[in-house]
Amino acid sequence: MSFGRAFSFLWGANTASNLADGLAFVSIPLLAASLTDDPRWVAGLATVYALVRLLAALPIGVWVDRADRRRILVAVNLLRGVAVAALALCVHFGVGGLLLLYLAFAIIGSLESAADNATVSLVPGIVGERNLDRANGRISASQIVADEFAGPPLGGFLFAFAAAAPIFAMAGLWAAAGFLALALPKRPAAPPATTPPERTRVWKEAAAGTRWLARHRTVGGLALIGALASVGYMLPFSVLVLFAQQQLGVDTAGYGMILATSAVGGLAGSFAAPRMRGRFGYRWTISASLLLGAGSLTALAATHSGVVAALLLAVYIFHAVVWGICATSLRQRLVPDELRGRVNASSRVLGLLGLALGSALAGVLAAGNIALPALAGGLVFLACSLVAAYLFRDLGRTGTPGRASAVPAGPAP
Structure with a gap:
């Protein structure tokens, strides 16, 4: 199309x-x-x-x-x-x-x-x-x-x-x-103002986007889940090469094959996400995909087979892509155009902090048992799935928020 x-x-x-x-x-x-x-x-x-x-x-x-x-x-x-x-x-x-x-x-x-x-x-x-x-x-x-x-x-x-x-x-x-x-359409020029606009400081404008995010239940919930999901992702993936060597017993070539197989799952998720959202709506597509991520990481912690691990990681990446597409589309639908850059940035900051926290926790857990980071990641994604099912309970199939989700977030600056 x-x-x-x-x-x-x-x-x-x-x-x-x-x-x-x-x-x-x-x-x-x-x-x-x-x-x-x-x-x-x-x-x-x-x-x-x-x-x-x-x-x-x-x-x-x-x-x-x-x-x-x-x-x-x-x-x-x-x-x-x-x-x-x-x-x-x-x-x-x-x-x-x-x-x-x-x-x-x-x-x-x-x-x-x-x-x-x-x-x-x-x-x-x-x-x-x-x-x-x-x-x-x-x-x-x-x-x-x-x-x-x-x-x-x-x-x-x-x-x-x-x-x-x-x-x-x-x-x-x-x-x-x-x-x-260069071939993209230019942004329409703003109508001339009758009085010179006040040029606020960068950090004041950035804070306005963060406040909007915090006040909007759906978009703020996406950011919260994204931060938790970043922790869950980094827990197993920051030590995945050691997990592959110590628990799966694969060499460098085998590790490369595992990563290549997992990428196929992501490609499948790119095509499946629009159809899943169209059939089940955002709430259940997001919740189910996060639950799929929880199950795949929990099973990964228990396996000693490189082939099974590759398939489980393909399922995990499938979930990650479906969740990512739905989260991006929802933000694009619900955030006003004049705030889109700042809200995207605030969400990104939370995600980056989650990645840092997840990698730090992975090192501590892996020192005890190399399978613990994957198991902990599964528990984090289970929590994400439950939070999504609760926060998005009033969300319509096309992303239109219900009365509880559409609480006014305050005027845009």
């Missing part, structure tokens, strides 16, 4: 950007490992990436609401292309070192946050409310193919050819995403 020319350009830009992300997933750590054999410096890249995204999230949300989102998408993708092209030239000529890689990765992380927020905020105005689930499903499917199937092996192949090759490819893909975004 076609959603129009504008969506095709947005989808193309997002796909090119995600393919670059898939290349970065493999090539950046490989490049770091070629510069140092200290695991702390290599692992520190992920830490810096997470911290930058956390610190930049709220200011970026304000920017997305203030400015033309099309221009943001063009600018951040072109800037990522330029930054990575400069890094590739430095790598090719042997200039700079690990600190330069850290700086480039921090820039990539902050710009990625802006691109993600702008993309999610643009979708409702391009496809309309009735097509949100299918449009988000299509974006999710292309993201999984680019991030999980195409990007990592291509990045490894290019790195084997030349260390700078995947970096140059990333630069080209992000530049292409920026040029594709």
Whole structure:
């Protein structure tokens, strides 16, 4: 089904950007490992990436609401292309070192946050409310193919050819995403004001989005569940490689096959989510998917078979994609356009904090028994399912809140 020319350009830009992300997933750590054999410096890249995204999230949300989102998408993708092209030239000529890689990765992380927020905020105005689930499903499917199937092996192949090759490819893909975004419709100009508008501070505007989120039962509930789900996700996945080695007894190749199989579950979820939501409504689709996540992780904790673990992780990723599409579509339906960037950012901050908490708890639990993080993750998702069934009890099939869910959230700033 076609959603129009504008969506095709947005989808193309997002796909090119995600393919670059898939290349970065493999090539950046490989490049770091070629510069140092200290695991702390290599692992520190992920830490810096997470911290930058956390610190930049709220200011970026304000920017997305203030400015033309099309221009943001063009600018951040072109800037990522330029930054990575400069890094590739430095790598090719042997200039700079690990600190330069850290700086480039921090820039990539902050710009990625802006691109993600702008993309999610643009979708409702391009496809309309009735097509949100299918449009988000299509974006999710292309993201999984680019991030999980195409990007990592291509990045490894290019790195084997030349260390700078995947970096140059990333630069080209992000530049292409920026040029594709140029074809998106411009944001309608606001009518001229009779009095000069008061320019509030960034943090005051960001706080307005956070307050709106806290007052809206449905969207606030999505953010709460998202934070808990992030804890549940990181509990098993932050130590999954050790779980695979110690409990499943698989080698590196077997671990790669497990991850590839799990990605197939996510691809299936991208196509299934719109149909499930159309048949069962948001409340039961979200609750059932979270319950499926709980069951898959609980069973994972008990298995010693690599094949069974791969199937269970495919079921888990299926649930994660269905839940993610439904949560995104609901936020897009219920959040006013002028607040969309800030509410997205506030929700993202809660999710990032959940990821940090989950990874910390995983290390503590895994020290006792390598299966405990997966079991704890299952319990967290069980709690998420129960919370969703309660909070969304008045939610209509199409996302229209009932009387209890539609309590006025206060005027937008």
